[in-house]
Amino acid sequence: MEPLTELKQRLAEIADVQRAQSVLAWDMEVWMPPGGQKSRATQLATLEKIAHVRQTDDRIGELLDELEPQRASLDPDSDDACILRAARRDFEKLRRVPAELAGELAQVQAESHQAWVGARETSDFAAFQPWLERILELRRRWIECFAPYDDPYDVVLDDFEEGMRTEDVRAIFATLAPEISALVVAHASDEQDEFMQGPFALDQQEVLSRELIEAFGASWDAFRLDVVVHPFEVTLGVGDVRLTTRYAEDDLTSLFTAMHECGHGLYEWGVSPRLDRTPVAGGGSAALHESQSRLWENVVGRSLPFWRWFYPRVRNAFPDQLGNVPLTDFQRAVNRARRTFIRVDADETSYGLHVILRFELEQELVAGRLAVKDLPDAWNARFEELVGLEVPNDRLGVLQDSHWSTGLFGYFPTYLIGSVLSVQIWEKAREAHPDLEEQFERGEFAELHEWLRSNLYVHGSKFTPAETIERVVGGPIDSQPYLRYLRDKLGTLAAA
Amino acid sequence: MEPLTELKQRLAEIADVQRAQSVLAWDMEVWMPPGGQKSRATQLATLEKIAHVRQTDDRIGELLDELEPQRASLDPDSDDACILRAARRDFEKLRRVPAELAGELAQVQAESHQAWVGARETSDFAAFQPWLERILELRRRWIECFAPYDDPYDVVLDDFEEGMRTEDVRAIFATLAPEISALVVAHASDEQDEFMQGPFALDQQEVLSRELIEAFGASWDAFRLDVVVHPFEVTLGVGDVRLTTRYAEDDLTSLFTAMHECGHGLYEWGVSPRLDRTPVAGGGSAALHESQSRLWENVVGRSLPFWRWFYPRVRNAFPDQLGNVPLTDFQRAVNRARRTFIRVDADETSYGLHVILRFELEQELVAGRLAVKDLPDAWNARFEELVGLEVPNDRLGVLQDSHWSTGLFGYFPTYLIGSVLSVQIWEKAREAHPDLEEQFERGEFAELHEWLRSNLYVHGSKFTPAETIERVVGGPIDSQPYLRYLRDKLGTLAAA
Numbered sequence: 001m002e003p004l005t006e007l008k009q010r011l012a013e014i015a016d017v018q019r020a021q022s023v024l025a026w027d028m029e030v031w032m033p034p035g036g037q038k039s040r041a042t043q044l045a046t047l048e049k050i051a052h053v054r055q056t057d058d059r060i061g062e063l064l065d066e067l068e069p070q071r072a073s074l075d076p077d078s079d080d081a082c083i084l085r086a087a088r089r090d091f092e093k094l095r096r097v098p099a100e101l102a103g104e105l106a107q108v109q110a111e112s113h114q115a116w117v118g119a120r121e122t123s124d125f126a127a128f129q130p131w132l133e134r135i136l137e138l139r140r141r142w143i144e145c146f147a148p149y150d151d152p153y154d155v156v157l158d159d160f161e162e163g164m165r166t167e168d169v170r171a172i173f174a175t176l177a178p179e180i181s182a183l184v185v186a187h188a189s190d191e192q193d194e195f196m197q198g199p200f201a202l203d204q205q206e207v208l209s210r211e212l213i214e215a216f217g218a219s220w221d222a223f224r225l226d227v228v229v230h231p232f233e234v235t236l237g238v239g240d241v242r243l244t245t246r247y248a249e250d251d252l253t254s255l256f257t258a259m260h261e262c263g264h265g266l267y268e269w270g271v272s273p274r275l276d277r278t279p280v281a282g283g284g285s286a287a288l289h290e291s292q293s294r295l296w297e298n299v300v301g302r303s304l305p306f307w308r309w310f311y312p313r314v315r316n317a318f319p320d321q322l323g324n325v326p327l328t329d330f331q332r333a334v335n336r337a338r339r340t341f342i343r344v345d346a347d348e349t350s351y352g353l354h355v356i357l358r359f360e361l362e363q364e365l366v367a368g369r370l371a372v373k374d375l376p377d378a379w380n381a382r383f384e385e386l387v388g389l390e391v392p393n394d395r396l397g398v399l400q401d402s403h404w405s406t407g408l409f410g411y412f413p414t415y416l417i418g419s420v421l422s423v424q425i426w427e428k429a430r431e432a433h434p435d436l437e438e439q440f441e442r443g444e445f446a447e448l449h450e451w452l453r454s455n456l457y458v459h460g461s462k463f464t465p466a467e468t469i470e471r472v473v474g475g476p477i478d479s480q481p482y483l484r485y486l487r488d489k490l491g492t493l494a495a496a
Numbered sequence: 497m498e499p500l501t502e503l504k505q506r507l508a509e510i511a512d513v514q515r516a517q518s519v520l521a522w523d524m525e526v527w528m529p530p531g532g533q534k535s536r537a538t539q540l541a542t543l544e545k546i547a548h549v550r551q552t553d554d555r556i557g558e559l560l561d562e563l564e565p566q567r568a569s570l571d572p573d574s575d576d577a578c579i580l581r582a583a584r585r586d587f588e589k590l591r592r593v594p595a596e597l598a599g600e601l602a603q604v605q606a607e608s609h610q611a612w613v614g615a616r617e618t619s620d621f622a623a624f625q626p627w628l629e630r631i632l633e634l635r636r637r638w639i640e641c642f643a644p645y646d647d648p649y650d651v652v653l654d655d656f657e658e659g660m661r662t663e664d665v666r667a668i669f670a671t672l673a674p675e676i677s678a679l680v681v682a683h684a685s686d687e688q689d690e691f692m693q694g695p696f697a698l699d700q701q702e703v704l705s706r707e708l709i710e711a712f713g714a715s716w717d718a719f720r721l722d723v724v725v726h727p728f729e730v731t732l733g734v735g736d737v738r739l740t741t742r743y744a745e746d747d748l749t750s751l752f753t754a755m756h757e758c759g760h761g762l763y764e765w766g767v768s769p770r771l772d773r774t775p776v777a778g779g780g781s782a783a784l785h786e787s788q789s790r791l792w793e794n795v796v797g798r799s800l801p802f803w804r805w806f807y808p809r810v811r812n813a814f815p816d817q818l819g820n821v822p823l824t825d826f827q828r829a830v831n832r833a834r835r836t837f838i839r840v841d842a843d844e845t846s847y848g849l850h851v852i853l854r855f856e857l858e859q860e861l862v863a864g865r866l867a868v869k870d871l872p873d874a875w876n877a878r879f880e881e882l883v884g885l886e887v888p889n890d891r892l893g894v895l896q897d898s899h900w901s902t903g904l905f906g907y908f909p910t911y912l913i914g915s916v917l918s919v920q921i922w923e924k925a926r927e928a929h930p931d932l933e934e935q936f937e938r939g940e941f942a943e944l945h946e947w948l949r950s951n952l953y954v955h956g957s958k959f960t961p962a963e964t965i966e967r968v969v970g971g972p973i974d975s976q977p978y979l980r981y982l983r984d985k986l987g988t989l990a991a992a
Contacts, residue, residue: 016542019535024519031527032736035718039515039733039772046512050546222531237535240528276535 004070004080007063010054011087012277017051022234026242030226041110052102056094064088079274082462086279089162096145105138109407116405123395125376128405133372135407136365143366153363156410160286161417163464166363168477169413172420173356175479180352180486181386184337187349187490188388193333195325202247204317209245209258211313216262216296217449223265231257233264233293238276241265252314256297256334263296264289266449270457284456285465286411290418291425292452298348298419299426299485300448304492305440307331332493339389341396348419349486353386355416358401362409423482424473425456500566500576503559506550507583508773513547518730522738526722537606548598552590560584575770578958582775585658592641601634605903612901619891621872624901629868631903632861639862649859652906656782657913659960662859664973665909668916669852671975676848676982677882680833683845683986684884689829691821698743700813705741705754707809712758712792713945719761727753729760729789734772737761748810752793752830759792760785762945766953780952781961782907786914787921788948794844794915795922795981796941800988801933803827828989835885837892844915845982849882851912854897858905916978920969921952923977 001009021044028040054060067084074081112131119128139156146155153166210225221239228244235241243261247254267283275281283289300306304327311330315322322330340346343354361378364370370378379398380391391397403411429451430436436448456472469477497505517540524536550556563580570577608627615624635652642651649662706721718735727740739757743750763779771777779785796802800823807826811818818826836842839850857874860866866874875894876887887893899907925947926932932944952968965973 013542013545016539017546019539020516020520020543023523023539024516027519027523031720031722032732033716033718033720035715035735036733037735039736042773043512043515043519043733046509047516050509050513219531220529222529224527224529226527236523236528237532237539239531239533240535277538 003063003066007060007067007087008083008278010057010060010063011083011279014051014054015277015279015281017047017054019236021047021051023236026234026236029228029230029232030242030244045106048106052094052099055090056099060087060091061095064091077462079278079280079462082280083275083278086461090279093146093159097142098145101138101141101145105142105407108134108138109405112407113402113405116399116402120395120399123393123399125394125399128399129372132375132404135404136372139366139407139409140368151363152366153410156362156366157413158410160411160414161465162285163466169359169417172417172477172479173359173413176352176416176420176483177356177386179483180349180356183486183490184339184350184353184387187337187494188339189336190338191336193329193336195321195329196252196333197250198252198318198321199249200252200318200321202249205247205252205254208314208317209254212255212258212301212310213243213262215443216259216266216445218262218265218269222269225258231261233261233268235265235268235282238273239269241269252334255314256301259301260293260297263293266296266452267292267457270453271460272458275460275462280461282461284459284461284463284468286414287417287421288456288465288468290415291421292456294419295422295426295452299422300440300445302331302335302348302489303437303440304331305437307334308441309443328496332496335489335493337490339387341389341391342400349490350387352416352419355412357382357386358403358412359416362412366409417477420477420479420482421469421473423485424469424478425452427481428455428473499559499562503556503563503583504579504774506553506556506559507579507775510547510550511773511775511777513543513550515732517543517547519732522730522732525724525726525728526738526740541602544602548590548595551586552595556583556587557591560587573958575774575776575958578776579771579774582957586775589642589655593638594641597634597637597641601638601903604630604634605901608903609898609901612895612898616891616895619889619895621890621895624895625868628871628900631900632868635862635903635905636864647859647863649862649906652858652862653909654906656907656910657961658781659962665855665913668913668973668975669855669909672848672912672916672979673852673882675979676845676852679982679986680835680846680849680883683833683990684835685832686834687832689825689832691817691825692748692829693746694748694814694817695745696748696814696817698745701743701748701750704810704813705750708751708754708797708806709739709758711939712755712762712941714758714761714765718765721754727757729757729764731761731764731778734769735765737765748830751810752797755797756789756793759789762792762948763788763953766949767956768954771956771958776957778957780955780957780959780964782910783913783917784952784961784964786911787917788952790915791918791922791948795918796936796944798827798831798844798985799933799936800827801936803830804937805939824992828992831985831989833986835883837885837887838896845986846883848912848915851908853878853882854899854908855912858908862905913973916973916975917965917969919978919981920965920974921948924951924969 024044071084112135115131116128143152143155149155151166157164223241225243231244233243243265245254245257271281311327337349338347346354376394376398383391433447520540567580608631611627612624639648639651645651647662653660719737721739724740727742729739731737739761741750741753767777807823833845834843842850872890872894879887925944929943
């Protein structure tokens, strides 16, 4: 067999096993009866082991070496050149970590997550502390596998934003932190929008959610929408995109969840089918992925033109609750800046402050400058500075997110970078099609969808995140468009 | 690592991959959007390849050889002895077939199934004929891998009923065919039971189906019930049993489907968890599995004591349709013998004739004594002899079942052997607990379930089918109890 054919065959089978893992994980969250938990964990561990053994097989390294001359002669933008680049990167990263350490991390993370669930329920940080200490100890040993590095945080960040450096994030967040804080100080309100508290019948919320997903361009031939505890999106194959959501009677969050997960789904659905079963078949990076969920949820889904189209439908579904509420009041309500404790409930404006807090603390933890036992105090002090609220307990503070319990460090910053990118990308799309917002008022999103598909989605992760961003917006990450967008929106809402 | 530990570890990982295949297959039938078809087929093929490579790995053979002395010293009824026996059997059977032939069969079967779907829709046997010829040619090459044999049909039968011989089946069916035919001649009726034609609201059918599954002893902590086109049961792990069904407004078949699939599910659910992730974790054979679906569906679920309990509930759900229908009329309707074309719609009595027809034709096809082009005529002639109806077209005749299109020869007889066994097993249970039917009248099924669990289910496939049958009924397969049961039931209904 030709070396390139053999390599691609091996990569394709690894991709198939990973998709199978995703099917098992999706089923576990969506349909599995509770009694299946233990068997499913074992099945997932076996598939993970099979994938890992294949990914780190010596033969992959031999093939990559054999193919080095061929790679050098390829057009660097060609699929094959990009696949070889990504395969080399994945192989070398995975080979750096001894199998025992990877196994120990996986094991401890699973147990630690269980400990976190219990600790959060009872707001008992002390119960979680030894687990987080153990996780950090293992994570630091893992980081050492990638020495030398400039900053240990560079190593964890690289898993989600290849090539991005901690100092880059620091620079972006240094601009954002005071500006967002100032916006929150100027605009945050405790006003209750009674009409946003329902009750909103769940079946009507589902009808509206499905209408949005269709309007954004998804086809039910390739998409599903199901209910889970913690919504997510996962792609199980070409033409097989699974969105999940949740409904609550006392708010309309589900509409934004539907748009958010749909954004993730449209991205993966739009990747060129030529890249299927290769290491570049997913989104460009965690932040690029998040840019698309946030573009559809926030930039589109909280805009006035969008609500000019959709509000009559929502009002029609809930005439008792919204019949007397004018469009401007409704749109203000879904954009209102607030001071809140929980990141996932935060409004679009203050959300960034929650991310900045976590990014700061993660760096200290990973570098070993902050002891785990001192984490709650550090969290509470910095939270008060950034958001202006005193944290009453750890459940509303340091214990709220699952990420650290599963060893996920370096992921949080991608949420805010995604927001920043969402506005940069949106502005380029609007440059190309100045009448997009008029289209939104008519419920038309096809031109935006197509622009995003052909300029961003189609590439998958062929290019590095920085290259992908350069291609789509013509320059590097820039926080100014995002800040301008927030200022404009809040200013307009205040003036209305 | 100890050889036994290593072998069991390898077998456990193979079992995990096979369970993962089942998760992917279940999802494909139940939830997958149509766009996912191609990717899913590829993922399943990759998992199949991974499982096959591992199952036929030289190392398995080495370990089995190393363990031969140890096996000889084990209690032959111990889990380990049974696992070693089954592992040896699986390994040797799989190693007989060259990988190329196995791959070609898998490929042609998938394409042939598509061809059959189209041919059945248009009732066009000629379109399917070349596919069936190719399938048979490959299947005969496959059979040659197992030479020498007494009868080529022994080879295909052994995949579903280990150790059973074609002549055994022939002997059983030779007794059954004239007796069942006589019963159909004596009792078959064209009378229409108008009240059985609904409309029966689908949501009420679901409520009743779930009530039955619960009453039979299943727990929703471990079971699911979902809707598909062709109902089946699959077990995805210890404590993870997936039943599927379908509902139609114009009949109550769904109640029997629920009981049938529940019977399969209770069997697998009852296998000792100690046997999980071994080659003996499933049911004892295809016929033993079918004995349990039919015991719960027919022996229990069509009996008068059962309906004394359940009919008031069904009548309560459908007062307009059944309010004036006495219990005896209803129970007669669900047991009425009829002459029908389609096997899966056949009543309990005439069902066996459909199986006997297929068994006879399969033997001719496999032996090469019947050419595929002559199959429709042979089908129609023998069908008229057995059932007494003239087949008007191949859609209602030879094209009705998917089995042959996917290369499944040797499976059909297990349906009828399952029915025979269901009555033998039922009689043993009633010997142990003479008041079971009084319990049914009160909606109590726990004692029957527990007897089946501890006498049959718990063993999984530790023993050969013949040994398992001997253990549970104290002798070999015997068609007399089944014939007595049919005669008694039809006689009682005729007299009522």
